[in-house]
Amino acid sequence: MTTLASRPNTALVVIDLQNEVVANAYRRREVLGTVKILIERARRAHVPVVWVRHADGDLKAGSEAWQIVAELAPAPDEAIVEKSYRDAFEGTDLEQVLSRLSVGKLIVAGAQTDMCVRSTLHGALVRGYDATLVSDAHTTEDMTQRGAPSPDAVIRHTNMYWSNQSAPGRSGGVIESKDVDFALYGS
Template identity: 40%
Template sequence: MATVRSGNKGVLLVVDMQAGVLNGTWDTARIVGNVSRAVERARTLGVPVIWVQHADEELVRGSPEWQWVHGLAPAKDEPVIEKRFNSSFEQTTLEEELARLGATHIVLGGAASNWCVRATAYAALDRGYDLTLIRDGHTTQTMELDDGMRIEAPRIIDELNAVMTWVRYPGRTSGTATAEQVEFGIPGGKAGSADGEHRDRTSVPGSS
């Protein structure tokens, strides 16, 4: 059973914004700009920023592909969590870092939407954190399946945004907000939402 965390201590978690991960992703420059804006806002507000950096046999530590994408980099005092699996929580020091900061609410952006961002989002909720996904701050590549079917990157992104708006966990809040609108101290969304991103949980499709 998850330990549900009370309070509204937010952190910004930036996942795998690396040159090799972002190679060929959809609308990369705009997404990098939006994540950069979220980082800038977090720093200005004194919200901790945690960076996650992936390495494995294909994304070799120290290689050009492993490096941060141009325009994004941790500040000297910002922690960098190294990982080898999709979830930023698996066999990493992320939980210890979140505990040190007293975090209860994770604001999440990065790449790729359908792999490490999705896995990290579910892992955060499973562990009792509130979650806000930066809806214009994550991206991926178009998928081409073995049968020739293509799942276009924008649709993958839209689907994850929808899921993180509607998914329900007991005692936790999830939602989405843009990089410009996200409120780090308001779990699951942004203040004064008027566009339906932060929804009444009784109206979730299929919940009746």
């Protein structure tokens, strides 16, 4: 349903699963395990995996904290989009990467739910993409001391909030990892 009619393909977009970003993430091990399975399934179905990696004043590019977690590893032919804003489309080559792959639909996983994941979902929808969030493949850290809801509440709310997103000619949605069928999208 994407408005990007000449882009029939789907990509799995893995956002900011970096050492420091998920060091204290809620259900870290479970989420990384789920994302690993999604990546393996996408690769088997020949669905592109696009990685997003954040750097800023606190998270220095090239540092150990900035590296993608050891549990996951981009394949040599998979794009890594470097970003410095929460929305992975802002100031990056993500749009060019997706265009080159003829991608109009995104399946999204990663961290942090209430920051980069949510911002990128919105960024995708306003740019014409369909954007589906994998409900059990995103996480955040506990920021209750700063006034945020608990991590499980943030995740539940984001899943509820994104479940019925839509805009003219495009849609958002939420799906459990067990229900993601990459065979429908592969080449």
